[in-house]
Amino acid sequence: MLRKLVALAVTAALFGSGLGSTDALAETVSTERHKVTVSTLADKLEKPWGMAFLPAGDLLITEKSGTLRRVTLSGDISSPLSGVPAVVDRSQGGLLDIAVDPNFGDNQYVYLSYSEADPQGGEGNSTAVMRAKLTANGLTNGKVIFRGAPKYKSGAHFGSRLVFAPDGHLFITLGDRYSAMNDAQTLDNHHGKVVRIKPDGSVPSDNPFVGKQGALPEIWSFGHRNVQGAAIHPTTGKLWTVEHGPKGGDEINIPEAGHNYGWPEATYGVDYDGSIISDKTHVEGTVQPHYYWVPSIATSNMIFYTGDKFPAWKGDLLVAALKGSQVARLDLDGDRVMHEETLFEEAVTQRIRDIEQGPDGYIYLITDDRNGQLIQIKPAQ
Amino acid sequence: MLRKLVALAVTAALFGSGLGSTDALAETVSTERHKVTVSTLADKLEKPWGMAFLPAGDLLITEKSGTLRRVTLSGDISSPLSGVPAVVDRSQGGLLDIAVDPNFGDNQYVYLSYSEADPQGGEGNSTAVMRAKLTANGLTNGKVIFRGAPKYKSGAHFGSRLVFAPDGHLFITLGDRYSAMNDAQTLDNHHGKVVRIKPDGSVPSDNPFVGKQGALPEIWSFGHRNVQGAAIHPTTGKLWTVEHGPKGGDEINIPEAGHNYGWPEATYGVDYDGSIISDKTHVEGTVQPHYYWVPSIATSNMIFYTGDKFPAWKGDLLVAALKGSQVARLDLDGDRVMHEETLFEEAVTQRIRDIEQGPDGYIYLITDDRNGQLIQIKPAQ
Numbered sequence: 051m052l053r054k055l056v057a058l059a060v061t062a063a064l065f066g067s068g069l070g071s072t073d074a075l076a077e078t079v080s081t082e083r084h085k086v087t088v089s090t091l092a093d094k095l096e097k098p099w100g101m102a103f104l105p106a107g108d109l110l111i112t113e114k115s116g117t118l119r120r121v122t123l124s125g126d127i128s129s130p131l132s133g134v135p136a137v138v139d140r141s142q143g144g145l146l147d148i149a150v151d152p153n154f155g156d157n158q159y160v161y162l163s164y165s166e167a168d169p170q171g172g173e174g175n176s177t178a179v180m181r182a183k184l185t186a187n188g189l190t191n192g193k194v195i196f197r198g199a200p201k202y203k204s205g206a207h208f209g210s211r212l213v214f215a216p217d218g219h220l221f222i223t224l225g226d227r228y229s230a231m232n233d234a235q236t237l238d239n240h241h242g243k244v245v246r247i248k249p250d251g252s253v254p255s256d257n258p259f260v261g262k263q264g265a266l267p268e269i270w271s272f273g274h275r276n277v278q279g280a281a282i283h284p285t286t287g288k289l290w291t292v293e294h295g296p297k298g299g300d301e302i303n304i305p306e307a308g309h310n311y312g313w314p315e316a317t318y319g320v321d322y323d324g325s326i327i328s329d330k331t332h333v334e335g336t337v338q339p340h341y342y343w344v345p346s347i348a349t350s351n352m353i354f355y356t357g358d359k360f361p362a363w364k365g366d367l368l369v370a371a372l373k374g375s376q377v378a379r380l381d382l383d384g385d386r387v388m389h390e391e392t393l394f395e396e397a398v399t400q401r402i403r404d405i406e407q408g409p410d411g412y413i414y415l416i417t418d419d420r421n422g423q424l425i426q427i428k429p430a431q
Numbered sequence: 432m433l434r435k436l437v438a439l440a441v442t443a444a445l446f447g448s449g450l451g452s453t454d455a456l457a458e459t460v461s462t463e464r465h466k467v468t469v470s471t472l473a474d475k476l477e478k479p480w481g482m483a484f485l486p487a488g489d490l491l492i493t494e495k496s497g498t499l500r501r502v503t504l505s506g507d508i509s510s511p512l513s514g515v516p517a518v519v520d521r522s523q524g525g526l527l528d529i530a531v532d533p534n535f536g537d538n539q540y541v542y543l544s545y546s547e548a549d550p551q552g553g554e555g556n557s558t559a560v561m562r563a564k565l566t567a568n569g570l571t572n573g574k575v576i577f578r579g580a581p582k583y584k585s586g587a588h589f590g591s592r593l594v595f596a597p598d599g600h601l602f603i604t605l606g607d608r609y610s611a612m613n614d615a616q617t618l619d620n621h622h623g624k625v626v627r628i629k630p631d632g633s634v635p636s637d638n639p640f641v642g643k644q645g646a647l648p649e650i651w652s653f654g655h656r657n658v659q660g661a662a663i664h665p666t667t668g669k670l671w672t673v674e675h676g677p678k679g680g681d682e683i684n685i686p687e688a689g690h691n692y693g694w695p696e697a698t699y700g701v702d703y704d705g706s707i708i709s710d711k712t713h714v715e716g717t718v719q720p721h722y723y724w725v726p727s728i729a730t731s732n733m734i735f736y737t738g739d740k741f742p743a744w745k746g747d748l749l750v751a752a753l754k755g756s757q758v759a760r761l762d763l764d765g766d767r768v769m770h771e772e773t774l775f776e777e778a779v780t781q782r783i784r785d786i787e788q789g790p791d792g793y794i795y796l797i798t799d800d801r802n803g804q805l806i807q808i809k810p811a812q
Contacts, residue, residue, distance in 0.1 A: 383719045
């Protein structure tokens with residue numbers, strides 16, 4: 051009962067200064083297996099990047115410039131929540147993903163990933179992750195539980211998606227910082243890595259490089275480029291990631307402890323100017339992608355759909371993308387991709403930055419624009 | 432030496448009356464991994480359906496109306512070879528596939544699949560397979576080694592691709608005869624089946640339904656629709672097939688002995704008029720497709736590319752299609768499809784009916800037209 055009262059209080063406090071709501075405009079779209087409606091619930095988000103559902107059904111949404119807002123499914127957008135860390139809002143950097151603790155009901159913890167300036171005053175920056183408590187007045191008790199190393203002067207490739215494994219560990223997906231791409235192959239830095247920590251920031255003793263000379267113990271897997279999507283497979287419990295390739299070669303991987311995913315030694319893409327990064331698509335000792343796109347669709351986040359509202363999509367992997375404002379639906383049989391369908395290319399007109407499944411079983415998208423949208427996908431009547 | 436002399440004699444005898452050759456017109460095409468030329472070697476084939484390379488490098492090509500020709504890579508087309516069985520040249524029926532015996536050098540056997548009229552004079556027809564010896568004067572010693580049962584009055588869905596397994600058994604892929612689609616689920620007929628026989632027509636004792644009451648012993652797998660493509664995986668030695676779905680739902684399968692592939696109980700397509708054949712994509716006891724297309728690309732034959740001329744395509748599955756005059760390149764890691772690329776959509780303008788790899792490592796296509804083409808794919812210089 052106390053928790054419910056707290057939630058109500060949060061709602062009352064925040065929406066007094068709401069930025070106003072938008073009437074949902076529903077467009078009906080036919081897909082291979084379902085006829086759906088695509089509705090814009092809000093369209094005044096400023097470059098939103100990550101979203102996470104609270105158990106009560108509201109969303110927390112980050113905006114890249116450094117604001118965090120609570121948004122209702124009626125489209126009410128709160129004023130900025132306090133307690134958010136300072137971010138480097140430059141190029142691809144800023145306030146990025148948000149995750150809600152699996153035990154949020156007990157601990158009210160949320161987790162934010164963001165690009166952090168060098169605390170020593172240097173010119174570099176890195177991805178960092180803060181844990182904080184959500185209260186009626188915003189975030190409190192903020193603690194930085196992860197700081198990428200080294201600080202590096204670049205506005206590109208920060209990753210960074212946050213997902214909890216079934217065993218309670220937190221995966222943080224990172225980027226190679228573009229000009230530091232070769233770092234993805236060495237273990238003395240966090241560039242181009244997937245990292246696995248405990249929610250308090252400590253390192254699990256069974257991480258693959260714990261105790262290895264010269265290796266950072268947070269590292270779970272390496273040889274990645276810019277991993278901006280991650281999800282846990284609903285039956286195997288394994289981490290799946292999706293990363294931006296260069297020009298061509300966006301990849302889905304199933305990162306296993308200690309494995310090397312090849313970047314930049316092996317890639318299915320070329321550099322943005324067409325020059326060759328590697329003429330190899332496979333190098334001994336590295337793992338081939340589970341699935342890849344050429345040309346790139348510019349993958350953002352992904353989910354395994356587990357709800358009952360779209361029965362034919364149950365178990366499918368839905369990969370959101372910036373290019374073509376699309377969601378790629380991958381029909382899976384076990385882990386194997388049997389088929390790809392492109393969804394919402396026409397109905398959505400802005401780059402899709404995040405995708406989530408709501409507690410209601412509907413699918414939600416946010417789009418990456420100055421007038422960014424919150425979009426709801428429902429079965430058509 | 433004797434064999435070589437025979438081959439020379441065949442060439443001399445046949446090309447005296449050649450239909451003339453066509454100068455190759457080469458178009459250069461860029462693909463993801465290779466720049467290639469697409470050249471038309473011949474364009475006066477009449478609705479060719481199947482082709483097979485002879486060890487000497489010439490091709491045998493069937494024409495649907497019932498003629499078999501020998502064709503050189505310089506584009507010389509022989510006059511019709513004698514000894515070809517009578518066919519029912521109606522709608523999709525006619526002279527269909529051709530295969531060359533793995534021991535052709537010793538036995539000169541070739542195999543033809545075709546639609547055969549009811550020998551009892553009834554109105555029905557079925558797929559049949561004849562084995563015959565190739566001589567300088569055409570085919571001799573023809574023996575029908577397979578007759579589909581029952582004879583059925585339809586011009587549709589005959590299959591029928593012929594491939595040899597590494598153990599010497601012959602797989603024949605069949606169709607469901609369209610209006611007899613429900614037969615695909617019962618074992619007392621050959622409709623919608625893959626069949627496995629010895630090259631002399633006898634039934635291998637380890638076929639899955641040998642000795643089963645009411646089941647035809649030739650059956651290898653069932654629940655297929657219209658299987659027109661088949662190939663043996665170069666490392667596993669397993670049979671892979673590709674079948675036409677209805678509107679949507681072309682499927683690749685890896686048919687295992689005795690397994691049910693679901694048609695028409697489960698499908699990813701709908702009937703040509705849009706009506707529902709089954710609302711299920713998966714039924715307990717049936718195997719999901721390995722990969723499928725919606726919308727259909729109208730798959731014809733396929734090969735695993737094993738040559739050295741296109742190194743980046745080695746091990747890939749190349750699936751030819753009638754629709755879009757395309758070859759779908761499926762990049763495989765083991766059995767798993769990692770990526771699909773569409774090849775030759777612009778450079779080829781007619782429906783592609785068969786695809787083969789030549790002894791020279793180049794790729795060959797024939798197109799399904801009154802002025803059907805023989806096309807050669809080579810690396811561009």
